[in-house]
Amino acid sequence: MVIENGRALLIRRGSEPLRGHWSIPGGTLELGESLQQGVARELLEETALQVRVLEMIEAFDRIYIDQEDGGGGSPDRPRFHYVIIDYLCERVAGEAHAGSDVTDLVYAGEDELHLYQLTETATHILLKAFAMDRDRRKLR
Numbered sequence: 001m002v003i004e005n006g007r008a009l010l011i012r013r014g015s016e017p018l019r020g021h022w023s024i025p026g027g028t029l030e031l032g033e034s035l036q037q038g039v040a041r042e043l044l045e046e047t048a049l050q051v052r053v054l055e056m057i058e059a060f061d062r063i064y065i066d067q068e069d070g071g072g073g074s075p076d077r078p079r080f081h082y083v084i085i086d087y088l089c090e091r092v093a094g095e096a097h098a099g100s101d102v103t104d105l106v107y108a109g110e111d112e113l114h115l116y117q118l119t120e121t122a123t124h125i126l127l128k129a130f131a132m133d134r135d136r137r138k139l140r
Helices: 035-047 110-116 120-139
Strands: 007-013 050-064 080-093 102-109
Touching: 007 035, 007 110, 007 120, 035 050, 035 080, 035 102, 050 120, 080 120, 102 110, 110 120
Parallel strands: none
Antiparallel strands: 007 102, 050 080
């Protein structure tokens, strides 16, 4: 996740799960890729930004079962099960624009998050990232 000038970069998903919803950039790891390499590659693919991966924000999992979640599975056979590890990143180069499976992107301030109908978990992660970013700037 990238925060610049007190604003977090959000993406609108172009594929399931949560197609059409606003969220945090991310994706799946490729075989042999480290977590940090995957974060940097996914941000580049989705937003055209080259980033430096700084520190982990939080790890959690998401299991998609319900059709409205983009699941279409059942409790004993979910359609999607992701282990998600969010990292705070800083932009090194590039100008943000939508790429790969992203239909739109925006920089949003902490007080604007409610406008994007984010999941409860995404909102929690973003609030934590804003606090971490403030703490990092105090140390400079």
